[in-house]
Amino acid sequence: MEMILNTIRLINNDQNVEWNCQDVEFMEEHLAIGFINPLDFKKLYLVPSLKLHISNNHGDVIVNFKQDSKIPEGIILMPVSLWANQVTYVKNNNIIYKNIKVNVEGTRDPPTKLNELIEKIKSDKI
Amino acid sequence: MSEQLKITCSGCSLLCDDIIIIKDDKEIKEILGACQKGINKFNQIKSKNRILSPLYKDKGGLKVLEWDLALNKAIQIIKNAKKPLIYGLSTISCESQILALKIAKKIDAFIDSNSTICQGKFLNIASEMGITTTTLTEIINKSDLIILWGTNIVESIPRLFSKILFSRGKFRMTGREIKNLIIVDIYKTASFKVMGTRDLAIIIRPNEDIELIKILKKAVKGDYTFPNEGISGIDKQDLERFKTFLLNSEHITILPGQALLNQKTNGDAIKELLELVNLLNNIKNNGRISLLMVGGHYNMVGFEHMALSETGKNQSIQFKNGESIKSDDNIISKIQKEDFDLSIIIGTDPISHFPLEISKILSSKPIILIDNKKSGTFLIATLILPTSITGIENKGLAFRLDHVPIQLKKIIEPPSLIQSDYELLQKILDRLNK
Ligand code: SF4
Numbered sequence: 001m002e003m004i005l006n007t008i009r010l011i012n013n014d015q016n017v018e019w020n021c022q023d024v025e026f027m028e029e030h031l032a033i034g035f036i037n038p039l040d041f042k043k044l045y046l047v048p049s050l051k052l053h054i055s056n057n058h059g060d061v062i063v064n065f066k067q068d069s070k071i072p073e074g075i076i077l078m079p080v081s082l083w084a085n086q087v088t089y090v091k092n093n094n095i096i097y098k099n100i101k102v103n104v105e106g107t108r109d110p111p112t113k114l115n116e117l118i119e120k121i122k123s124d125k126i
Numbered sequence: 127m128s129e130q131l132k133i134t135c136s137g138c139s140l141l142c143d144d145i146i147i148i149k150d151d152k153e154i155k156e157i158l159g160a161c162q163k164g165i166n167k168f169n170q171i172k173s174k175n176r177i178l179s180p181l182y183k184d185k186g187g188l189k190v191l192e193w194d195l196a197l198n199k200a201i202q203i204i205k206n207a208k209k210p211l212i213y214g215l216s217t218i219s220c221e222s223q224i225l226a227l228k229i230a231k232k233i234d235a236f237i238d239s240n241s242t243i244c245q246g247k248f249l250n251i252a253s254e255m256g257i258t259t260t261t262l263t264e265i266i267n268k269s270d271l272i273i274l275w276g277t278n279i280v281e282s283i284p285r286l287f288s289k290i291l292f293s294r295g296k297f298r299m300t301g302r303e304i305k306n307l308i309i310v311d312i313y314k315t316a317s318f319k320v321m322g323t324r325d326l327a328i329i330i331r332p333n334e335d336i337e338l339i340k341i342l343k344k345a346v347k348g349d350y351t352f353p354n355e356g357i358s359g360i361d362k363q364d365l366e367r368f369k370t371f372l373l374n375s376e377h378i379t380i381l382p383g384q385a386l387l388n389q390k391t392n393g394d395a396i397k398e399l400l401e402l403v404n405l406l407n408n409i410k411n412n413g414r415i416s417l418l419m420v421g422g423h424y425n426m427v428g429f430e431h432m433a434l435s436e437t438g439k440n441q442s443i444q445f446k447n448g449e450s451i452k453s454d455d456n457i458i459s460k461i462q463k464e465d466f467d468l469s470i471i472i473g474t475d476p477i478s479h480f481p482l483e484i485s486k487i488l489s490s491k492p493i494i495l496i497d498n499k500k501s502g503t504f505l506i507a508t509l510i511l512p513t514s515i516t517g518i519e520n521k522g523l524a525f526r527l528d529h530v531p532i533q534l535k536k537i538i539e540p541p542s543l544i545q546s547d548y549e550l551l552q553k554i555l556d557r558l559n560k
Contacts, residue, residue: 001352004332006312006385009422011281020177059482075332081478082502088481093459095243095481098388099333114408116205121477121485 001034001046003076005054005087005100013079024114026055032063032083032111034104037071050106052076054087061086063114082117130438134426134534135160137167138515139527140283141534154518171538175500177512180539193543196537199509201557203492205234207278212237214474215316216363216423218547219522221536223425223432226472227443232558233435236444236466239429240474245421246441247387249430250394258403260379260416261528268413269294271375273308274345275399276335278315282355282422283527284317287320288306290379308314308371310335311385326367327533329382334358335386339398343405372406376413381420413461418528425472461487470494473513473547477502496550508540513547522548 007093013030034052036044044052052065054076071077078084080097089096128150134143137160137527140416145164148156157168170176180196181188191199204210212235215223230237239246240545265272272291294301308326309318312332321327330338337358344350345365352365372378380403386395399417405417421427430440437443437450444453461484468491477485478501481542485502495507498515517534526532540546545553 006332008315009278011284011316070188072313072329072332075312085481085485086478089456090481090484093456093462094247094387095458095479095484096388106395118502120482120532121489122506123486 001040001104003040003074003102003104005034005076005102007080007084007088008077010079023066028111028114029058029064031079032061033078033082034063035068035071035077036065036089036104037075038067038069039061039073040076041065041067044049044104044106046106050108051111053105053107053109054102056087056089056100056102058089060085061117062107062109064068064111076102082114083112086112086117086120102124127151131537133237133536134517134532135536136166136515136524136534137161137164138283139420139422139426140286140289141524141526141532142285142289143532149538155447156210163284167515168518170244170499171518173499174472177498177500177504177510180512181510183488183508196509196511197553197557200511200554201495203468203494203509204554204558206472207233207492209466210235210468211457211460211466211474212238212470213476214472215429216240216421216426217473217516217518218425219520220425220428220432220531221522222472222516222547222551223429223430224436225548225555226435227436228413229470229551229555229558230443231445231448231450232555234445234447235470236442236453236455236457237433237462239426241421241430241431242425242441242456243458243479244384244387244426245419246430247337248382248396248419251438252400255400256404257400258414258416259529260406260418261530262289262418262526264377264416265290265379265418266293266298268297268380269295269373270298270304271306271308271378273310273378273380274317275310275380275382276309276385277381277420278317279381279420280315280317286420287317292409306371306375308339308368317485322360326364328360328364328368331359336395336398339395339402341365342368342372343398343402344397346372346402346406346409346485367386372415373409378406378413378415380417381416383420398483416546420527423525427527427529430522431525431529458484463526466491468494470496471503471549472496472497473509475501475503477506477538496547498544499559511550512544513550514544516547518546520546520548522546 135145145160180191182191210401259343310328352362356362434440442456443450489506492508494509496511516522519540521536
């Protein structure tokens with residue numbers, strides 16, 4: 001399903017804090033996450049055990065999700081992080097952090113691990 | 127023996143100077159008055175992710191180096207580079223920023239701060255059109271309307287509201303009672319929780335802020351009726367109230383956020399907002415409307431001042447033959463064009479902030495990381511030089527978000543053999559000058 005992704009700063013999902021605690025699992029739990037409206041949860045045929053596969057022309061990532069009725073339908077919010085960086089991009093020398101078109105679907109695959117993201121950065125493949 | 131000190135927190139650009147700590151000779155025992163983010167900053171002192179020795183990555187992985195060897199290595203890497211980049215600089219003191227600029231000059235580097243991908247975009251446009259800014263003191267004493275536009279202050283600069291919204295000022299003796307709040311955002315962020323009945327919550331459709339600004343410009347000029355169906359998801363009645371607030375408040379402060387910087391047409395929303403501000407300042411007979419930038423890093427503003435005074439440019443500075451030359455690049459375009467062969471990253475974590483395509487290019491060339499903590503960039507850096515934490519383990523000057531200089535104190539000793547950014551950059555400069 002096509003959605004609009006916006007990255008945001010959240011005090012409880014702040015990469016600065018997560019790096020500080022250095023517990024990779026805790027970091028993955030708090031940063032590999034997308035927030036969506038419960039109506040989108042239904043539209044995506046999600047069940048709590050599924051994860052979200054988020055993709056666009058720039059890359060893809062798998063994250064956990066939380067439902068939040070404050071979020072408008074069709075919008076997915078993610079904390080600024082290595083996970084969100086998989087779908088952000090550059091336009092006219094600026095990083096686009098907001099209003100990013102993405103495709104979102106449920107998946108049984110686990111959230112992308114920190115070391116997978118680092119390996120992706122290090123690999124030659126574009 | 128323990129003592130009590132009043133200090134400044136360098137957890138964010140608000141630089142709260144009312145934090146009380148209780149400490150003994152070795153460590154801070156208690157912190158009073160800091161927010162969650164501030165506490166996290168103090169927690170960095172003993173965090174598991176402190177970097178406590180220089181590290182060099184070779185084929186066998188990360189190796190601990192003696193300081194002398196590490197500095198020689200740094201000089202060797204820098205001297206081998208023809209097109210170095212220096213990036214970050216928003217979490218070091220002004221004194222260290224000046225040294226980084228001197229190093230950039232010495233090695234003909236391109237130097238840029240985090241501001242380039244944040245409030246710097248605003249300042250670039252403002253440099254062509256002019257900008258009316260303000261200070262915290264002025265907001266506290268005079269503002270009767272505060273507008274948060276696309277920024278969730280409660281989670282990014284947590285104590286800002288307690289300073290500017292919930293405070294009493296010389297001309298605002300009743301405090302919150304007389305201070306109104308408008309928040310424009312695409313959803314009800316945590317910042318909306320402070321809103322009262324007189325405040326105005328504007329939930330706007332994503333990417334349509336520019337339409338709202340344009341229509342407000344028309345409305346405040348008079349002779350304009352809002353469409354019955356409203357615009358961008360906002361009711362006509364709320365649009366009317368927005369206009370009334372703008373025309374009838376005496377001293378208005380707008381806090382613009384990333385949402386305005388990331389609109390579909392780059393920069394246009396900023397231009398429109400600056401025009402709205404200028405327009406209102408011309409219309410209003412008393413008071414004024416101004417902007418307060420809310421970049422998060424504690425000394426992002428400092429770099430703008432240091433760079434401006436040293437080079438005449440506030441960011442994105444290219445040196446050639448020891449002189450700053452004209453360049454239309456910023457850190458992103460330099461990396462995207464692969465117009466670099468080394469990056470020196472100081473006090474920041476681009477790998478956790480840059481899109482994958484940019485991080486991949488950045489990581490394909492050597493990286494010297496100067497920082498006090500592990501991060502995404504730490505995981506791919508070639509040479510890592512640890513430093514102490516400014517405002518806790520060493521002193522220095524920083525500029526608050528409203529451009530007011532604040533002196534940060536040294537409170538405790540840094541870990542053994544860990545020097546400040548200033549000391550480290552001075553050593554690098556001395557060795558380069560030899
Ligand atoms: S608001 Fe910023 S400066 Fe003030 S205590 Fe919190 S982190 Fe520190």
